[in-house]
Amino acid sequence: MSTVVLPEPTAQKLSSLDPALDLWAEIDRLRREKNAVILAHYYQDPEIQDLADFVGDSLDLSRAAAATDADMIVFCGVRFMAEVAKILSPGKKVVLPDAEAGCSLEEACPPDAFAAFRAEHPDHVAITYINCSAGVKAHSDIIVTSSNAEYIINQIPKDKPILFAPDRHLGGWLAQKTGRDMLLWDGVCIVHDQFSERELIKLKSQHPNAPIAAHPECHGGILQHADHVGSTRSILDYVVNGPEQEFIIATEQHIMHEMQKQAPQKTFIAAPGNDGSCNCANCPFMEMNTLEKLYLSMINESPRIEMPEDLRIRALGSLEKMLEMSPPVARAPQAAE
């Protein structure tokens, strides 16, 4: 288990924040004073994306965390992402604005249960989605993200059986793409699992010229209608570079902020959830990070990610394997404007 260091009792609290404080300017001052880098995932609130030094998908952010020469990494994403930053950059202080920012996939796969599952299948290579705890990474052979998983699986000898955790939708999609037989752990992302195929078909009939771009964490009912399936960055590149003017987006809705910035003349329509109207493509974990908590985490240098060194070293092995086996970098992580 990783250890998240909670704020000291004397540390400045949310309730004591002066409402007149210019948080943007204060965060910028702290970034310079503390030689901090702010990394943000595309699912973060737009105001956090706009002030970050780098915005990217999970792979971009892992690479940025490994490469930075900052003293402090402020990770605006969820806990497993901040843990990856600490595993790759152990000498840095790594803070996460809200220590409770977890992930339903991480919750679905406790390290002990995963270790037992592995032990039942000793002949399988354990390929694990990055959305898991450091404890699960420590029991894995190779970590993957949605942007490099297919490329990495294609490097595994054909006769080697594969065990994939924790996302059964991503695992199912990879099994189909690579033609490999894969034993899947039964976890889902609560955000991508809630899209409705029936409502998507209705929406498509109203926008017949809008291609559907979906994240592979969506269930098969959505993926089978998608014109493009890929990681958040891959979806972003697809809609920005494509000739069409209108797109249906089946992933967490905050990515539409970057889409709209890069292609202001285009229209992005959120894929509907089960009741056809709800605004449910919103990750409740990502939204725990706010500008106020970001500011406090920089002042207090807490919540901070710490973990036992033996755990870090075991988790590092599977992450280094991922970095070695990933496709070459197509472009640098994106600096926010």
Ligand code: 13P
């Ligand atoms: P990517 O940014 O790698 O596509 O991951 C999506 C996600 O769900 C992160 O939690």
Ligand code: SF4
């Ligand atoms: Fe986890 Fe899904 Fe939220 Fe990503 S969007 S952090 S996979 S719950």
